[in-house]
Amino acid sequence: MPHSTISKTYTWRRWIFISAVAVQLLVASSSIALMSSVRVVVSGESLWSKGFSSAVMHLQRYAETGNLQDYTDFQKSLSIPIGMGEARQVLDAQTRNNSAIREGLLQGENHPSDVDSLLRILPWVWNLQTLAPTIEYWRRGDRHVQAIQALGHQIQERRSTDKPVTAAEIDAWHQQISDLGNTVMPLSKQFSASLGSNSRQLGRLLLIINLLTAMVLSLIYWLSVQRAIAESAKAYSELEVERQRSSVTLAALGDGVITLDVQQRILYANPSTSQLLDLTSAQLLGRNIAEVLGFVPELIATHNASLAQAKKSNSDNHVHWITRPGKDNVAVRVSITALESESKHSGTVIVLHDVSQEQNYMRMLAWQASHDALTGLQNRASFEQYLEQIIGRQQASLLQLNLDHFKMINATYGHSVGDEVLRQVCHLLRSALRESDALARIGGDEFAILLTNCPPHAAMQTAERLRKSVHELNVHWHQKNLHTGVSIGVVHIEPHHSSAPQSLLSMADNACKHAKESGRNRISVYNPFNRIFQRYQGDMEWVQRLRSSLENNQFSLMAQTVYPLKPQPKGMGGVHFEVLLRLQDGQGPLIAPSVFIPIAERYDLMPHIDRWVVRNTLKLLRTHLSEGANISTCSINLSGASLGDNELLDFIRHNIWEHGVSAEKLCFEITETSAIASLESATFMITELRKLGCRFSLDDFGSGMASFKYLQQLPVDYLKIDGSFVQDMLKNPSNHAMVEAIHHIGRVLGKHTVAEFVGDAATFEALKAMGVDYAQGFYIAPPVPLNAEFFVRAALPPPQIVPAGTERKPVPRH
Numbered sequence: 001m002p003h004s005t006i007s008k009t010y011t012w013r014r015w016i017f018i019s020a021v022a023v024q025l026l027v028a029s030s031s032i033a034l035m036s037s038v039r040v041v042v043s044g045e046s047l048w049s050k051g052f053s054s055a056v057m058h059l060q061r062y063a064e065t066g067n068l069q070d071y072t073d074f075q076k077s078l079s080i081p082i083g084m085g086e087a088r089q090v091l092d093a094q095t096r097n098n099s100a101i102r103e104g105l106l107q108g109e110n111h112p113s114d115v116d117s118l119l120r121i122l123p124w125v126w127n128l129q130t131l132a133p134t135i136e137y138w139r140r141g142d143r144h145v146q147a148i149q150a151l152g153h154q155i156q157e158r159r160s161t162d163k164p165v166t167a168a169e170i171d172a173w174h175q176q177i178s179d180l181g182n183t184v185m186p187l188s189k190q191f192s193a194s195l196g197s198n199s200r201q202l203g204r205l206l207l208i209i210n211l212l213t214a215m216v217l218s219l220i221y222w223l224s225v226q227r228a229i230a231e232s233a234k235a236y237s238e239l240e241v242e243r244q245r246s247s248v249t250l251a252a253l254g255d256g257v258i259t260l261d262v263q264q265r266i267l268y269a270n271p272s273t274s275q276l277l278d279l280t281s282a283q284l285l286g287r288n289i290a291e292v293l294g295f296v297p298e299l300i301a302t303h304n305a306s307l308a309q310a311k312k313s314n315s316d317n318h319v320h321w322i323t324r325p326g327k328d329n330v331a332v333r334v335s336i337t338a339l340e341s342e343s344k345h346s347g348t349v350i351v352l353h354d355v356s357q358e359q360n361y362m363r364m365l366a367w368q369a370s371h372d373a374l375t376g377l378q379n380r381a382s383f384e385q386y387l388e389q390i391i392g393r394q395q396a397s398l399l400q401l402n403l404d405h406f407k408m409i410n411a412t413y414g415h416s417v418g419d420e421v422l423r424q425v426c427h428l429l430r431s432a433l434r435e436s437d438a439l440a441r442i443g444g445d446e447f448a449i450l451l452t453n454c455p456p457h458a459a460m461q462t463a464e465r466l467r468k469s470v471h472e473l474n475v476h477w478h479q480k481n482l483h484t485g486v487s488i489g490v491v492h493i494e495p496h497h498s499s500a501p502q503s504l505l506s507m508a509d510n511a512c513k514h515a516k517e518s519g520r521n522r523i524s525v526y527n528p529f530n531r532i533f534q535r536y537q538g539d540m541e542w543v544q545r546l547r548s549s550l551e552n553n554q555f556s557l558m559a560q561t562v563y564p565l566k567p568q569p570k571g572m573g574g575v576h577f578e579v580l581l582r583l584q585d586g587q588g589p590l591i592a593p594s595v596f597i598p599i600a601e602r603y604d605l606m607p608h609i610d611r612w613v614v615r616n617t618l619k620l621l622r623t624h625l626s627e628g629a630n631i632s633t634c635s636i637n638l639s640g641a642s643l644g645d646n647e648l649l650d651f652i653r654h655n656i657w658e659h660g661v662s663a664e665k666l667c668f669e670i671t672e673t674s675a676i677a678s679l680e681s682a683t684f685m686i687t688e689l690r691k692l693g694c695r696f697s698l699d700d701f702g703s704g705m706a707s708f709k710y711l712q713q714l715p716v717d718y719l720k721i722d723g724s725f726v727q728d729m730l731k732n733p734s735n736h737a738m739v740e741a742i743h744h745i746g747r748v749l750g751k752h753t754v755a756e757f758v759g760d761a762a763t764f765e766a767l768k769a770m771g772v773d774y775a776q777g778f779y780i781a782p783p784v785p786l787n788a789e790f791f792v793r794a795a796l797p798p799p800q801i802v803p804a805g806t807e808r809k810p811v812p813r814h
């Protein structure tokens with residue numbers, strides 16, 4: 001039951017009790033007042049009787065002696081009943097003239113405090129039926145008072161005459177006075193008797209009222225107490241349910257909950273606490289928390305200090321590790337709440353939230369972020385951080401190691417064998433280095449080593465030792481011994497060196513590249529003045545430029561018409577063109593692919609460039625086709641590197657589907673040399689895309705003469721005769737013969753032939769006469785932006801053939 005409800009209930013009961021006592025007091029005091037009024041009336045009656053008797057006695061004397069003093073005493077005595085009689089008359093008249101009543105009662109020699117109590121009571125009870133006989137006796141008595149007053153007056157008048165009073169007169173007066181006295185005395189007794197009866201009745205009535213009041217109040221109080229008992233029993237059972245619920249909840253809680261008393265002794269610990277601390281409840285209860293969790297008293301002190309700033313509970317954001325003998329440590333976050341009872345500190349509740357999993361996870365993530373999972377070595381990012389700390393502080397040497405022909409191990413024996421080789425190389429390197437040297441895996445088969453506090457000649461000796469060890473390493477696999485080698489690039493770092501870690505790694509990378517280009521399994525030292533390293537530097541800048549061009553779409557697509565030299569079969573009309581790539585670098589002229597493609601090939605950027613070309617060409621095709629362009633064939637170049645890229649096939653399929661372009665309109669051009677280099681993957685890709693309806697063209701055909709024997713295996717549609725044969729075929733008979741031979745082979749194998757680099761009308765006519773199927777070159781149409789205008793111009797019959805004799809420059813390929 002909430003504290004406010006309990007307090008309301010008790011307040012209500014307190015008021016019942018106070019009210020009962022007050023009512024009982026009121027009834028009792030009213031009874032006492034009534035009874036004391038009766039006493040006053042009784043004493044008033046006695047005064048009245050005494051006054052009347054005294055008046056009778058003084059009047060007898062006066063009648064006898066005529067002594068005036070007796071008459072004065074008579075009047076004085078009679079004034080008592082007269083005063084009371086006047087008060088009674090006012091009460092009879094019910095005018096509520098309290099001052100007149102008071103005056104009459106005081107005149108009747110009643111005590112002033114009795115007069116006050118009579119004034120409070122008499123007006124209320126005067127008309128009660130039960131008092132009527134009593135009051136009637138009083139009225140009748142008052143009539144005799146008036147009679148004796150009149151008699152006294154009459155005697156006084158007779159005595160004041162000169163005529164002597166006779167004995168007979170005196171006897172008659174005595175007789176009259178005695179009669180009056182005798183009449184009044186029984187009345188007085190009857191008044192007293194009646195008053196006595198009234199007083200007894202009143203006493204009984206008051207007794208009954210008092211008893212009833214006491215009974216009713218006792219009953220009410222008893223009921224209230226009964227109710228209080230019932231409520232407190234209910235509250236107790238609710239409390240018990242609540243207590244059980246709390247204890248079940250606490251037992252079920254995953255968090256450890258500990259309750260401390262003011263001396264910080266453990267009063268309660270839930271089962272999770274026992275589990276967390278690996279201590280039984282018996283081992284916990286009664287012990288000071290400092291013995292169990294040493295850090296808690298300080299937290300409580302901090303918490304109490306913050307309580308002064310009105311913070312009720314305090315969660316400590318720090319993680320505390322609890323050591324458990326023979327078990328894993330656990331990490332907890334602690335929250336503390338001070339208990340207060342009637343504004344006094346009565347204890348502390350401590351909640352231990354187990355964050356071990358979270359902490360281990362965070363540690364694992366931190367480890368993963370800075371380490372390589374395969375070898376457990378630092379990764380590139382963490383190695384760079386380490387490098388940063390060392391640069392400029394000491395003499396050191398940075399070594400970059402790249403395994404030689406590692407790809408072949410993967411390709412021949414599988415990735416898992418490659419992994420094993422990597423692990424063994426890593427182990428070998430680690431064991432060959434000093435404890436202070438740092439080793440990291442910074443790429444697939446690339447390692448970086450920082451030889452700290454190491455002069456150049458010592459670094460070269462270490463590098464040589466490492467090279468030799470890797471070269472001599474035998475990795476046993478299925479009764480085979482696998483060998484590898486390593487090329488090492490070295491950068492000596494002087495103590496005053498200030499380059500960024502990335503620059504140093506790039507220098508080491510260039511040195512390593514130089515070692516590769518020099519024949520592999522060797523060491524090359526970075527020298528900034530060597531031309532080769534300057535070229536590498538230039539390459540690096542180009543790589544950055546190409547990457548940012550890909551990200552920012554700074555390439556543009558051109559189109560060059562492939563002109564049919566023979567009439568096209570019905571339904572095969574429409575524009576046939578090759579898509580050519582240019583780099584749009586700022587406001588300057590477009591950059592030809594011959595400038596950047598060799599670098600892109602060297603640094604593995606071609607698959608990215610090919611994807612950019614495929615995606616953007618299909619996007620443009622969709623636009624132009626929806627605007628009504630009549631396209632028969634769109635040729636897209638794919639680089640040799642892409643042929644071995646398994647994911648490219650999916651990429652092309654997805655883009656064809658996404659852009660809704662008919663696959664029959666697409667022809668992919670692959671160079672003869674790249675197709676032969678990756679014959680298997682090229683054949684697979686060609687076969688798969690041909691299933692969709694795509695066609696293939698073998699570009700630069702004839703440049704690698706060995707290609708003829710592979711031609712039968714490659715299911716291509718077009719042979720593109722190498723432009724170097726075409727462009728001067730009319731001047732160079734052997735080139736002419738090559739063009740003829742290629743065309744002839746194409747015909748035999750059922751492939752269409754395309755002659756590129758057609759720069760003049762004579763070549764155009766010669767090719768036509770030879771029976772070549774298509775021609776492409778500046779003579780026919782230069783590359784122009786792949787936009788709507790291109791389709792309008794290319795679709796115009798006849799094609800835009802420039803006048804005979806006009807020379808055009810050969811077109812760079814992509």
Ligand SMILES: Nc1nc2c(ncn2[C@@H]2O[C@H](COP(=O)(O)OP(=O)(O)OP(=O)(O)O)[C@@H](O)[C@H]2O)c(=O)[nH]1
Pocket residue numbers: 374402403404405406407408410414415416417418419422443444445516520
């Ligand atoms: N087994 C395995 N191979 C990986 C891992 N990471 C990258 N590689 C492969 O390592 C090869 C690295 O090839 P490169 O260094 O470019 O070529 P290489 O064959 O070593 O030739 P050179 O370096 O020019 O001598 C690539 O084929 C990657 O696919 C890995 O964790 N495990």
